[in-house]
Amino acid sequence: MPRRKKRKEIFALGNEAVVEGALLAGCSFYGGYPITPSSEIMEIMAARLPMTGDGVFMQMEDEIASMGAIVGASLAGRKVMTATSGPGFSLMQENLGYAIMAEAPLVLVNVMRGGPSTGLPTSPAQADVQQARWGTHGDHPIIVLSASDVQECLDMTITAFNMAEKYRTPVILLLDEVTAHTREKIEVPNEGEFEVFSRTVPSMPPEWYKPYEETVRGVPPMPPLGAGYRFHVTGLTHDRNGFPTQRPEEIVELLERIHRKIDQFFYDIQLVDEVQTTDADVVVIAYGSVARSAELAVHQARLNGVRAGLLKLKTLFPYPRRHTEKILGHARTLVVPEMNMGQMSREVKRVNMGRASVRTINRVDGQIVTPSEILKVIMQG
Amino acid sequence: MPRRKKRKEIFALGNEAVVEGALLAGCSFYGGYPITPSSEIMEIMAARLPMTGDGVFMQMEDEIASMGAIVGASLAGRKVMTATSGPGFSLMQENLGYAIMAEAPLVLVNVMRGGPSTGLPTSPAQADVQQARWGTHGDHPIIVLSASDVQECLDMTITAFNMAEKYRTPVILLLDEVTAHTREKIEVPNEGEFEVFSRTVPSMPPEWYKPYEETVRGVPPMPPLGAGYRFHVTGLTHDRNGFPTQRPEEIVELLERIHRKIDQFFYDIQLVDEVQTTDADVVVIAYGSVARSAELAVHQARLNGVRAGLLKLKTLFPYPRRHTEKILGHARTLVVPEMNMGQMSREVKRVNMGRASVRTINRVDGQIVTPSEILKVIMQG
Amino acid sequence: MNGLTGNDVIHQYLRHNKKFPHVLCPGCGHGIVLGTLIRSIHALSIPKDDIVVVAGIGCSGRLAVYVDFNTVHTTHGRALTFATGIKMANPKLKVIALMGDGDALSIGGNHLIHAARRNIGVTALVLNNSIYGMTGGQSSPATPEGATTMTNPYGQLDKAFDTVELARGAGANYVARGTVFHVKKLEKIMIEALGRPGFSLVEAITPCHTQYGRKNKFKTPVDMYQWLKKSAIDVERYEELADDKREGRLPIGVFFRRDRNGYEERYYAMKEALTGKGAKGGRK
Amino acid sequence: MNGLTGNDVIHQYLRHNKKFPHVLCPGCGHGIVLGTLIRSIHALSIPKDDIVVVAGIGCSGRLAVYVDFNTVHTTHGRALTFATGIKMANPKLKVIALMGDGDALSIGGNHLIHAARRNIGVTALVLNNSIYGMTGGQSSPATPEGATTMTNPYGQLDKAFDTVELARGAGANYVARGTVFHVKKLEKIMIEALGRPGFSLVEAITPCHTQYGRKNKFKTPVDMYQWLKKSAIDVERYEELADDKREGRLPIGVFFRRDRNGYEERYYAMKEALTGKGAKGGRK
Amino acid sequence: MKPQELDRFEIRFSGLGGQGIITLGKIMGQGLALGHGYNVTQTQSYGPEARGGSSKCDLVISSGRISYPKAESLDLLVALSQEACNAYYPYLKPGGALVIETELVGQQPTNRFLGLPFTALARDKVGVAQAMNTVVLGALSFLLPFVQQAIMRKTLETVLPAKIRAVNVKAFNLGHRLAKKEWGDDAGEVWRVEEGFGDD
Amino acid sequence: MKPQELDRFEIRFSGLGGQGIITLGKIMGQGLALGHGYNVTQTQSYGPEARGGSSKCDLVISSGRISYPKAESLDLLVALSQEACNAYYPYLKPGGALVIETELVGQQPTNRFLGLPFTALARDKVGVAQAMNTVVLGALSFLLPFVQQAIMRKTLETVLPAKIRAVNVKAFNLGHRLAKKEWGDDAGEVWRVEEGFGDD
Amino acid sequence: MAHQKKGKSTVTVYPDWCKGCGICAEFCPSKVFEIGEHGKATVVREKDCIHCGFCELHCPDFAIVVRDKSPVAEMEDTAPDKPGAKKGA
């Protein structure tokens, strides 16, 4: 067996690791508009992309245009990304919905800051979680990921691109300001050490191609614009050819498929890390930087004789119901610490159906939830 | 006792009744951008407002500008409104969050059509329900109302204005295309027959006025701009004077207050209609035009010997938990029919905590849920 | 298809699996614009595969579905943002943004001026029918002052944008105006516009009898074409007219041409300069 | 406060319960614009209560909090939309929209051109520092071609907007430009702008040394003021210059004045005409 | 006169865009709701179908509260084009009535129908082809036993602008007269019910 | 040489904007992370405080995994302004060390501190006042027993652009030398731990 | 010149696509079209067509095709038409 090539180590900001991950995943198009605390992603992209093969970096006039540009570029065959924070995320919602309907793969990074409105531009929060799920109008599926440290920023960005391409869908990566603005040593994987997925392109003659056809995976192949497959893309409900339709059975087929293509692959999409959960009475369910506090708290609780565990959510939506169910087999108490007024805890409660007791810890003052706060609640059982 | 003056009857479209209600409630400013199926609201406002006392009608360049204009006018002392549908609603989210932070009363009518994206512009849906709750970034409170027939369009619009003014907050009125585009005979109440609430203005000298002060109700008085109270309004987290703050205790006070001012008045805000629920084994929980189908289904079920009832939600958020709890005292089954993939049923399930069995009926093909569909599920128990 | 002429040519470019006639109203000028666009592309012998038509939302936006190019029907007002992304992603494509006046000038105004400033290599067609057709006849920023619409029952108070002046102020590279009555001229303009570098804007005046004409004293669609016939005048001749003679006249033709490279050309040239021939690392 | 002069006057308009000095960087021209605005208002004897300053988001937007007027700090790019609502709701108020160049020209570009077209009675101050100050030095649509910024490390490719031409193209009623070095002229302009009907746009060129200057060969804030001193020239004189002499010069002064009534005036006049003296029912 | 008790009477007007189908439904609905005191819901087709040339307008009429506002099974179908007749005939209740424009609906799906050449009548007898919908309104005012001709005419007069009022009243009366003549006095008998036993 | 085992060692650098606090923290962090192989998290203040003139940068250093990335109780506080010293001294652990810039921190909150006139040293001995932060880095490289001077100097050289490299190496060496001289050989002794018993 | 083509063209209207807007009828220099009973354009004076192209360029529905007559067709067509006879669909 060949010796594993040593990985490059860098001391990088979370936002920097996102760029690193994106480039490794094959991102070649960035369109964006600056906003704290996501701006470093854009700035580093501005420096890096013009230097790479076919990399395109564009500063657009606003967040609406940013989404428009990356959806356009995605349709033209690129792996694309944008990054923003709350106010910009709100503005991106309309075109995000379009991308869902057009099934245009893209990665949207939202580095969350305190809200609502302009709120607390430089302080951490996790208050856009439900917005990530429901922000655009109409029923829609969405994949929402998160990362809790700098290495994960890199890894989850690669994952985000892979899921976007695999499922032909926008993927949202939610970071909080702490994760985005922490510098840590991370390993940059070598080529071949990680999976890179690219959208399937059609392998039939153009006349036979139907851009929104039913397939086994529910994901139709997608050629770049201009490759000889001249089809129609629209945000209206459409038939298999992409043409607008008002026929109930075609509408249902479409909406059902775009949901199913994600729902049925829950085992691939719903990612968590479990720390000492197997025997745990008290399980902390956390994500983002709060999961780091939770990890320390769980460690300290064990030292204090409490069987605590951590379920770290790396996928927020579709909510990892299966993993939660497993834990509900033994846990008496679920502790859900968040930098918001209780957004993921709604999902936990919905799945819990009254079984375990659910304790929430919520901060909305721009401060991170500390290990000791979590420890206190764990110790209360 | 003086005889009640006969009420004027009109044969009106749901959208027309909204205008009627708004004018009765004292709306004197409309800013909007046309979109099907809400456009009649705008068009009738365009004809009516220039004819009324100080009425201002403005067509703005887009939905973002529409929200900006009405928030501005609200700060300048007007009772204000806009109307839109899904795509426009998505664009309004950023400034909606601003209005929440600035505590600017306003009424936003979203006549829902099929989504996501451009979707089904002329077909009914109820798929923006969770978006109404979570569409803008950051933790925020919001009042979301709905109406199921033309009379209710009028009544609930008045209620929406009253709540907006009473609680200094945006109120969203969600209609569906069926309700908005049905013509019915309605009664227009005479002056004095309905309550009209207007924001409290300060009654102290300007030097003592703090625009975001803690009060018993949690709602600070609000003078119009230019009335001698020169204060600062911002979407940043702010102190009692309205000045930006990053101090955790001030932030918490602010966010806690804007939530509390709505949460604590749940008995005033959470409106439902109950039809034969007292003894019901099976309760349908519905809203909007679907509640009309449900009413017929419940009626037919009773004829068939099933003890069915209807909980019609007129307030969607904050979710009427109290009324649901009461019903959970006796109901075995809750049926939640919706023209979406299951949005309010999430709220029902969260409150239900596994007690009753929850059956959902979901249509997303642009067709209304029919009485017979609901009846079938009721009869299955 | 080179032996064919007239609508026989057009028919070769229409999608055979779409239902015709199209959804637009009798006499709607949008169809004429589409025909003209097709003929221009045909004249330039651009392969269908290389054309991307990016449409906004509106009656005009609905045209995209009928033509056998790569067609993208976007969101209201945002066609140019998608078009920008597509052009930058693949500069070899000929990208045409097809927009209504509401689309391009109201909700989409910002993207229009920025596309012009940036000089992205996209041909923008603004189908100006002075009204929001699709949504039932509300005012647009191109509705003439005084006209009656569903949202201005007492007469439009706003002054209309002059699309040409707006684009000029934003720094556009090429701006022209035509009408669907003066189709040959419009075709000449489109052919030129499609062949130029950078951002070109072509405004096509196209009647909407249903939503605009009927409320503004045009009894039939034909009346609107008569009006176009009468009021349009070549911009060169227009400029020689005395001020008082200009009232009510609609100048058409090419208003200006500037010669700046398209954004995509400048961007890729920068990349080339930075990375050299395959070499990594810039020489900034 | 009429016996007072200079900054003694300014101090009367600052909020005494706010912390000073303000948050802006040393040498930032925004403070000078604020002082000039205060002096203009003082000169016109407009009561503080009648002034509404509507600010966008950016360093410039932060100014609003310091002055003792009615102040509204809005969302990024949207100041003019709020200002429009306020003015229409109460035309007696003197409404001033205070925006950065990113605010006004990038994300807010559409509102700017529509406010100009509509001719709403608002005075728009665009504080142009060629850069996004607040967010740390990214390009704005006013960043000169070739300049280095955080998002254009290899030099800005875009051409900058000419605010004056953009506003002209959109049909604005009054457009002027000044600099914070030429404060007296700027004050004269502001006084005129505040007194006019309809939409007036004043562009104030104001240096940002921290985010723009340092990356573009201005060693100190003072260098940027030297540059303003050298490059600015009265527009009347500028127009007499030969083309090749114009390079690098910045014309300042009033570019044009048009005399159209403000939108609010036209709207309320229409209401008056429709409803008559208290009478209901129009006479359209 | 006390209005006849009705429990969900459903009417669909259908035909081509430009025939004034929606106006017909609106006036009839308003007359029944405001003039006769019934509860009425009127709904119509929006969107591309409407654009595409076809047009549809439903009324549900009831003495009691109307829960579900859309027509589900029709008591009366008015079809003013062949296409509309084909499309909606299946929704007619057993025993429901079909009214057609005889010149435009050449293939009748049943021999039980009531027809008149409404367009020709309007054009030839009233002199204004566009008044066709009012001729239909007049005919229905005769046909439907719960409609009072005078009230409906009054509604018509209230709703229409002055300058086209006279022409339309003429058309209305024509429709009423001809329906009576052609369809016979007991055409709508099936829907007439005896005064019930309920208390006052 | 095997790096000393560390379990959450927390350092805060604090002072005024313009003193190069963030750069100091970043270089030190990078040296410890990449050069020494520790796990390190570096965080800093953004936003208005940063604008308002004060500046802060934290490092957490550990041999094991760092869960919570922010500094909670400091092992070492470097305060380069009076304001910073006042603000953060309370977060110092019992037994933690305080390093101050003696000319800028006139009022020391305790008599147990280590000080040097870093700014004056940089200005007068290196000739470049801005190299102050590097003088601090040099001093700390002496003070902290787990920092190897050579590695840290190497990091410094890697990170800095060529034209300011020499000056900064000079400043670094100066800081190291003077710290040794002024603070004495056992200044950081408290943190030196014997090699543990763990297996290799 | 176009005029020399008089009588040398066939003019076809596809009635399924024609919406009867009247543009062709109004502006054809040779008055080739009339709007027929069912609201569709009908070719009534095909032989007067000078193949100016106006109608093809201006029909918003691409419903008209004007073609040069094939030699054979031309031959047949030399027989004088009855004046005003209807042609085309």
Added chain:
Amino acid sequence: MAHQKKGKSTVTVYPDWCKGCGICAEFCPSKVFEIGEHGKATVVREKDCIHCGFCELHCPDFAIVVRDKSPVAEMEDTAPDKPGAKKGA
């Protein structure tokens, strides 16, 4: 004219508000200011002030106030200053 005012004004800098940008020191026609040790503007030649107003108008932080001397103050000030003596805060 401004020049006639020479020596008749007091110039005050509020050091708390001054950020030391240097504008006043650079552009004051009479070189009244210097940037002092702590990076703040200091009035060093007050008597040369001609009350042109430049510094007040251009200080971005409203930190300078130039006032006409009150008669009393003026009186006191007639005593010749030592050249270069520091004045103000």
